[in-house]
Amino acid sequence: MIAAPEVRTEPNYLNAKEGVLSWLLTTDHKRIGLLYIASITAFFFIGGFFALMMRLELLTPPSDLVSPETYNKLFTMHGIIMVWFFLIPSIPATLGNFILPMMIGAKDLAFPKLNLASWYIFNLGAAVTLYAIIRGGVDTGWTFYTPLSTTYSTGYVVGAALGIFIAGFSSILTGLNFIATVHTMRCPGLTWFRLPLFIWSMYATSLVLVIATPILAITLTMVGVERIFQVGIFDPALGGDPLLFQHMFWFYSHPAVYVMVLPAMAVESELVAAFSRKPIFGYNAVAFSSLGIAIVGFLVWGHHMFVAGQSVYSALVFSILSYLVAVPSAIKVFNWTATLYKGSVSWDTPMLYAIGFIGLFTIGGMTGLFLAALGLDVHVTDTYFVVAHFHYIMVGGAVMAYLGGIHYWWPKISGRLYPEFLAKLSALTVFLGFNLTFFPQFILGYLGMPRRYAAYPPEFQMLHVLSTAGASILGAGYVLPLIYLTWSWRYGPKAPPNPWRATGLEWQTPSPPPVENFEETPVVNYEAYDYEAMKEKLALG
Amino acid sequence: MAEPVIRRKTYALVYIAMLALTLATTLLAFLNMGPFNSVVALVIAVIQAALIAGVFMHALYESALVRIILTGSVLWFLILITLTMTDYLTRSH
Amino acid sequence: MAETIQILPGREALAHRHHFATPEQQRETVMAGMWIFLATEIMMFGGLFMAYAVYRLGHPRAFELGSADMNVVLGSINTALLITSSFTMALAAHAAQEGRLRGLAWLLIATIVIGAVFLGIKFSEYYAHFREHRAPGVWYESKPNEPDPGGVEMFFVLYYIMTGLHAIHMLIGIGIMAVLWLMTLAGRFSRVYHSPVVVSTLYWGFVDIVWMFLFALFYLPGLHQGR
Numbered sequence: 001m002i003a004a005p006e007v008r009t010e011p012n013y014l015n016a017k018e019g020v021l022s023w024l025l026t027t028d029h030k031r032i033g034l035l036y037i038a039s040i041t042a043f044f045f046i047g048g049f050f051a052l053m054m055r056l057e058l059l060t061p062p063s064d065l066v067s068p069e070t071y072n073k074l075f076t077m078h079g080i081i082m083v084w085f086f087l088i089p090s091i092p093a094t095l096g097n098f099i100l101p102m103m104i105g106a107k108d109l110a111f112p113k114l115n116l117a118s119w120y121i122f123n124l125g126a127a128v129t130l131y132a133i134i135r136g137g138v139d140t141g142w143t144f145y146t147p148l149s150t151t152y153s154t155g156y157v158v159g160a161a162l163g164i165f166i167a168g169f170s171s172i173l174t175g176l177n178f179i180a181t182v183h184t185m186r187c188p189g190l191t192w193f194r195l196p197l198f199i200w201s202m203y204a205t206s207l208v209l210v211i212a213t214p215i216l217a218i219t220l221t222m223v224g225v226e227r228i229f230q231v232g233i234f235d236p237a238l239g240g241d242p243l244l245f246q247h248m249f250w251f252y253s254h255p256a257v258y259v260m261v262l263p264a265m266a267v268e269s270e271l272v273a274a275f276s277r278k279p280i281f282g283y284n285a286v287a288f289s290s291l292g293i294a295i296v297g298f299l300v301w302g303h304h305m306f307v308a309g310q311s312v313y314s315a316l317v318f319s320i321l322s323y324l325v326a327v328p329s330a331i332k333v334f335n336w337t338a339t340l341y342k343g344s345v346s347w348d349t350p351m352l353y354a355i356g357f358i359g360l361f362t363i364g365g366m367t368g369l370f371l372a373a374l375g376l377d378v379h380v381t382d383t384y385f386v387v388a389h390f391h392y393i394m395v396g397g398a399v400m401a402y403l404g405g406i407h408y409w410w411p412k413i414s415g416r417l418y419p420e421f422l423a424k425l426s427a428l429t430v431f432l433g434f435n436l437t438f439f440p441q442f443i444l445g446y447l448g449m450p451r452r453y454a455a456y457p458p459e460f461q462m463l464h465v466l467s468t469a470g471a472s473i474l475g476a477g478y479v480l481p482l483i484y485l486t487w488s489w490r491y492g493p494k495a496p497p498n499p500w501r502a503t504g505l506e507w508q509t510p511s512p513p514p515v516e517n518f519e520e521t522p523v524v525n526y527e528a529y530d531y532e533a534m535k536e537k538l539a540l541g
Numbered sequence: 542m543a544e545p546v547i548r549r550k551t552y553a554l555v556y557i558a559m560l561a562l563t564l565a566t567t568l569l570a571f572l573n574m575g576p577f578n579s580v581v582a583l584v585i586a587v588i589q590a591a592l593i594a595g596v597f598m599h600a601l602y603e604s605a606l607v608r609i610i611l612t613g614s615v616l617w618f619l620i621l622i623t624l625t626m627t628d629y630l631t632r633s634h
Numbered sequence: 635m636a637e638t639i640q641i642l643p644g645r646e647a648l649a650h651r652h653h654f655a656t657p658e659q660q661r662e663t664v665m666a667g668m669w670i671f672l673a674t675e676i677m678m679f680g681g682l683f684m685a686y687a688v689y690r691l692g693h694p695r696a697f698e699l700g701s702a703d704m705n706v707v708l709g710s711i712n713t714a715l716l717i718t719s720s721f722t723m724a725l726a727a728h729a730a731q732e733g734r735l736r737g738l739a740w741l742l743i744a745t746i747v748i749g750a751v752f753l754g755i756k757f758s759e760y761y762a763h764f765r766e767h768r769a770p771g772v773w774y775e776s777k778p779n780e781p782d783p784g785g786v787e788m789f790f791v792l793y794y795i796m797t798g799l800h801a802i803h804m805l806i807g808i809g810i811m812a813v814l815w816l817m818t819l820a821g822r823f824s825r826v827y828h829s830p831v832v833v834s835t836l837y838w839g840f841v842d843i844v845w846m847f848l849f850a851l852f853y854l855p856g857l858h859q860g861r
Contacts, residue, residue, distance in 0.1 A: 107653040110666075114667075172674050176667060176670045176671060180663050180666045180667045180670060185654075185659070185663065210670055210674055211613075211614070211673065213674070214677040214680075215621070215678070215680070215681045217678060218678050218681035222685070229770070229771045230772065231771045232770075232787075232788075232791070233791055233795075238784075239692060239693050239696065239784045239787075239788045240788060241689075244625075244688055244689075247625045247628065248684070248685075251621055251625075251681075298617065298620055301624075302624065302627075310632075311631040312631075312633075313627060313631040314627040314628035314631060317624070317627050318624075544661060544832075549728055552721060552724050553721075556718070559720075559721075560717060563710060563717065564710075566850065566854065567706065567710050567857075570857040573859070578854070578855065583850060585850070586846045586849070586850040589846040590843040593720060593842050594839065594843060596724075597720050597721070597723070597724040597835065597839045597842075598836050598840070599832075604662065604665075606666055607666070607669050610669040610670055611673070614676040617680075618677060618680035621677075621680060622683075625688065626687075629688055
């Protein structure tokens with residue numbers, strides 16, 4: 001029999017108030033972070049279910065498990081849910097919400113009520129989209145390309161778009177809150193260049209959220225207006241241009257990729273420093289590369305339209321600019337790797353995820369260069385090569401870092417330790433399963449297998465079977481943490497304030513933290529990740 | 542930074558200038574200046590926007606952060622327009 | 635209404651939120667937050683202005699033809715009205731800063747009334763266009779003898795979406811000012827605490843700025859050809 005759970009006696013944010021209402025009406029950034037974790041975990045598994053159905057359909061060449069129409073809906077809903085209801089809020093709204101104010105020594109975010117509102121808006125948007133899915137789904141792909149979405153599609157386009165429109169405002173509120181907080185709420189002594197790199201990256205993410213999301217809102221509004229009133233905003237018959245939709249959509253959606261990967265880089269910097277016990281090599285370069293990615297990320301959207309009919313000159317400009325993104329990304333990868341050099345590296349679970357991230361992100365990033373090359377892109381556009389590329393960034397990058405971050409901060413969030421052996425097992429399972437799922441897709445794409453098809457010629461079957469097998473392993477790797485973290489929430493051993501002996505302010509307060517984060521406002525008189533200056537303090541902790 | 546308080550006389554001057562600019566832009570629109578009609582209309586609109594933002598909305602008197610946010614967002618709007626125009630201005634058909 | 639307005643004791647302490655170290659930090663944060671929000675608004679309208687730019691570039695003549703249907707008298711009266719309301723709103727912020735609650739209440743009323751007149755005129759224009767079948771979609775009809783080079787309907791599509799979104803912002807603004815007026819009567823504001831008024835002035839100013847461009851892009855292009 002399992003021993004009765006220990007009673008948390010010291011006052012903290014979890015036991016300060018009891019009851020469902022104390023959670024639903026909370027303005028505590030830590031509790032809101034947990035609310036978000038609950039929401040996005042649910043959506044992760046819903047989106048994952050759609051992916052699983054697709055992979056099962058693709059086991060055999062003909063379209064036999066589901067009809068092609070159903071398959072169209074499956075990949076559309078997988079994309080919509082994973083992009084807008086999991087990846088975009090994933091790290092910022094959960095770990096960002098929880099950790100960002102603590103890292104800068106603040107009692108809360110600048111606008112706590114807006115923070116709670118953002119969670120409700122997110123769930124409202126999600127509910128509307130789910131309703132559209134239950135009523136019959138959408139088949140346009142997550143990109144809602146015109147004129148399919150405005151004229152020809154028979155799915156619930158307006159419902160799905162409305163849900164995304166609403167959820168967009170939760171992104172905007174989160175970004176707005178983070179920017180204002182980082183600017184005005186830093187504790188005494190915490191200058192910009194003493195901030196943990198997590199904050200720099202999260203700040204860059206917030207800039208993208210705030211600048212790009214409104215364009216998505218207005219673009220989806222235009223699609224909705226065109227579809228409802230039949231007025232042809234993007235219809236050539238009325239002098240409109242379907243490509244204008246793509247320009248506007250990708251002005252949002254390309255930077256949105258950086259909304260997914262910049263927070264992953266934020267977590268990555270913390271993990272690499274904490275488990276190498278060294279300051280990040282080239283702090284300034286890593287800090288500015290975050291801003292660089294956010295800025296250059298806005299200049300490259302046209303590489304999604306190389307074969308769509310934009311002018312050759314424009315394609316050329318976007319192709320060259322796209323290469324530029326590789327520079328700040330590479331700076332980060334090199335600097336994390338250089339940090340490991342002569343560090344005292346320990347292989348705890350978060351570090352396994354962090355190392356996995358570096359490898360997978362590098363593959364994803366390098367194949368991105370293939371796609372930025374005009375000539376090669378014509379060959380692989382809309383093939384599985386593209387699918388594999390962005391899954392290496394989003395799943396291999398963003399989800400790996402999310403899981404690494406969840407494990408790293410779990411003792412702080414829950415006040416409990418997770419079972420290390422199971423966690424390492426899951427990290428390994430995720431890494432292997434991921435590669436087995438998506439690496440064959442690079443080959444498939446290069447051989448000419450187009451994306452978004454339910455049926456395919458028999459010679460592709462071997463690679464598809466490998467991919468489906470990998471997806472099953474990957475799925476198991478994701479269910480495992482759900483189980484043992486839930487267990488650890490109640491029964492895990494109690495965590496000390498600073499189990500990793502890390503330097504961030506969030507570790508200099510009890511686990512779980514008190515309601516206002518710190519017993520007294522901290523004062524910072526040392527640089528970020530300064531293990532030397534912190535030696536005595538860390539030895540005591 | 543302390544809260545800026547702007548004299549009512551300044552507000553009044555800006556108000557009069559705004560009305561004068563509106564009259565000017567309307568009257569100028571009746572002249573046929575070819576492509577310069579749009580240029581004049583837009584330049585005057587930009588001046589009017591700057592007056593409202595600078596004085597009525599205190600941007601000139603607030604902290605640098607406010608001006609950075611304002612110029613940043615205008616800059617990003619220009620990025621959106623400029624890069625889209627690299628396509629539309631160079632289409633061959 | 636004026637004599638009854640009194641600052642309730644204890645309000646100022648309530649206005650200061652516990653997670654800010656000082657009221658000054660709170661003010662700066664609130665201003666930054668509002669300006670970031672306005673940045674998102676700039677991008678949102680920016681998307682529409684870009685659509686306008688692309689389509690006007692494609693159909694320069696059609697956009698002038700469409701614009702010739704605008705009522706420039708009503709348009710410029712509305713422009714003047716909106717400028718006036720921005721002025722009264724700026725004065726309202728000034729009154730709040732000096733703690734003149736009576737002036738604040740009356741200036742808010744003035745702003746609300748002028749905003750409402752603007753919307754009334756705007757809707758009368760919509761109605762006139764609608765009767766001429768200058769409403770896109772199934773209602774739309776080209777005029778007899780109109781040399782439509784293609785794109786006139788697109789002009790009206792953008793006209794309704796952009797001025798419509800602007801009108802929605804005006805309605806929201808009027809709602810906000812009604813709340814501010816009630817808060818003023820309830821004695822919520824003072825020389826020390828009045829950031830909701832100042833922040834709303836920013837919002838109203840932004841709505842005014844958008845109109846300056848809508849006026850320049852929809853009402854003026856058709857004037858020079860002589861109707």
